[in-house]
Amino acid sequence: MAPDATGSRSGRKNDPDRRDRIIDACLDVIAESGVAGASHRRIAEAAGVPLGSMTYHFDGIDELLHEAFTRFSHTISARFEERMAAASDAESARAAVVDIIREDVFGNGRELVLSHELYTLAARKPAYRALTTAWMLRSRAALERHFDPDTARLLDALIEGLSIHRALDEAERDPEEVVIAVARITAV
Incomplete structure (x- = not known):
């Protein structure tokens, strides 16, 4: 079965809340380790997502930080x-x-x-x-x-x-x- 327009084989999004979880995890990492300790790797681990999700959802760490602090x-x-x-x-x-x-x-x-x-x-x-x-x-x-x-x-x-x-x-x-x-x- 080939992937459909939603990007999954079953017709459902694989993880529709992933972007929000990443933003929330970013805030958690900042609260724990500061902005200086907020890396893609640490945030992905805290969000429980693959590292590749970081660059899929955000152009870079600065965009993610801006989104997190906006929220x-x-x-x-x-x-x-x-x-x-x-x-x-x-x-x-x-x-x-x-x-x-x-x-x-x-x-x-x-x-x-x-x-x-x-x-x-x-x-x-x-x-x-x-x-x-x-x-x-x-x-x-x-x-x-x-x-x-x-x-x-x-x-x-x-x-x-x-x-x-x-x-x-x-x-x-x-x-x-x-x-x-x-x-x-x-x-x-």
Whole structure:
């Protein structure tokens, strides 16, 4: 039986989720070993796919990294937007920002590492800077549902700055500091 238009002998795609698994595996490898440790071979192994799948689905490692970080930034932005959209007034908006910091940013070490890997890449390569810029614009737009643009920008900077401190500071911090910082920035 000869292969048909789908590329398989049975008329079904062999592995329709393979590209998505590769992207997910790429993020896993980056979280574990950094961008510097993300090779085609390691990602293929983590995805459980043949090495040839890497070049079949992506023109190179840079395209794969860009796709993976795009998926990552969209996932984080969607969660951020959901939290801010659920707020109904200034008080619940402040609480949503606190939850974003304490639960989303501080609560997930994998995402914290991935964020910083993206920031480092964006500092060096303009194509990735476009991703971080779009991510910041989405964050600020979500914040501007409840705060003026200057306050939204300061809150966004607070979130990013606290993520750096969380990743690098060895000392445990009082979680109430987040509440105090958000209150100070949003004080009328």
